[in-house]
Amino acid sequence: METLSRREEETLMKVTKAKALKACDDVVREFANCATGRTVSVVWACREPHKMMQACIRQYTNSDNMERLRLEYVKLRRRDEEAIKG
Structure with a gap:
């Protein structure tokens, strides 16, 4: 199986955390108000x-979710590489 580079791994985690914060906005706001x-x-x-x-x-x-996202990313990357090769 292909692995992600450190940069890809960091980017995936950053994007996932941003999505999580957005999805959890209500509870994040509640904690922020308390703090x-x-x-x-x-x-x-x-x-x-x-x-x-x-x-x-x-x-x-x-x-589990991060592994699923990694697999999706590799699959998309592979598809893009094949499309470039023609």
């Missing part, structure tokens, strides 16, 4: 919103 104006107390005062945010983002960035 606003706090310093050390954010650790215990915002524990639940933080857990909810992490759980939501994890849906998109877990290892």
